[in-house]
Amino acid sequence: MTVPWALVDGWTVTRRDLMHWLREPAPVIIGLLFPVLMVLMFGFLFGGAMAIPGTADYTEFLLPGMFAMTMAFGMEATMIAVSTDAQRGVTDRFRSMPMSPSAVVVGRCGADLLNSVAGLVVIIGCGLLMGWRAHGSVGATLGAVGLLLLLRFALLWVGIFLGLVVRNPEAVGAVQILVWPVTFLSSTFVAPATMPGWLGTIAEWNPLSSTAAAARELFGNPGWGGDSWIAEHAVLMAVVWPLVLVAIFFPLSVRRYQRLSR
Template identity: 65%
Template structure:
């Protein structure tokens, strides 16, 4: 009889990191394959942002005024990019909750793999999906008349900030998905709408009532949107508040803070699923 030798767990930090990334990529590939085998889900995820651009850009856009002047669709598109990144959290919550409820997550936990591989793989898969969604939305924006005006380097920096926001919000979605049932996860869209509306996504905070404008100015989503408008060279920048004057700094600080809080909480929750 031949015995199978299972390698022991890595001991050094570098070996543990390599182990986590390798196992995480294996899980990410599994998640991406499942996504590709659901054409209805792909169509919905990719068509939704396009419909939003058409609705807000052409149906409501004719009645919208940009503070300080400028084309509304140029103002709108950075907000649509960031809103799409935030709406992706609902998909994260639903998939993570469904896997946990069906026992898939428990099956992974019984394998000799990195303890953080499942949540890390989920974040990798979601980031890959977001790159595709963002690429389609950028193409839709270009057809609608939007463009960037500060050169390709600053435009890529704006895209990087959008993906950083999505990466940070993924860990919020993983924690919530591990904590609720699929029935509750189906309603994850509900709280996302006010979070994206009470921001500078569609109108400038200066055009809102004072108390609501203050909330919108400090919304983490507003920081990313304002930073993208600045980097793309689109209208809608400005404001007297500290947050309005330092959007790029906040667009980095908010996601980093979210990752520092929710990444360890997500890993801890994953390890304590039986408790």
């Protein structure tokens, strides 16, 4: 089983998922608009009450964090899609075909990553309409976008693995409950310095916080100015955290897929 074979099979599965979205676009459209609703809610409804130490414009602080949170939100849709395919027997049908063992999970990852690119474009466009701007260089701006997509790529594998483990779509809801506290317990909306000491430390070490802080730095937007090691090395950790997650959950996902129905 060569790498080209795996890539070709993976692209076939990606196309299958994309065609499914074209036939039923409503869930995709809702998924694209939900982050926009979150941005408008926190930016306009709650933004006037938010205060970030040393930061005058809350919108400039908020938007990079929301970009990072959008990359995390998509993990739930991945879990539901994977568990639904497993429950309906689609996954077993794929396993009976002469194809690469990693093709199904790689294909799902490819389709969801393309969807995430579209989602990031939509929410960046929303941010521009709200007055947010990237003040960094073109290279730094592209680097920030790359780090956001790298986080999404890593979290896709977490979602694929959880979807294969929790094969009942209804039970996925129980796992989804954990996604919200993890995403909110970060520097997305407020500075960890405003939290109780122990809680702020947890928020600082949240991988989402590293990507949000790195995006703010590369976009040239105001950050929260933490002086801890993790805060001072946000760009480095925005690379390290996703690589660690991929190194853990990619092999786990492939192994779990190969062992289904055993």
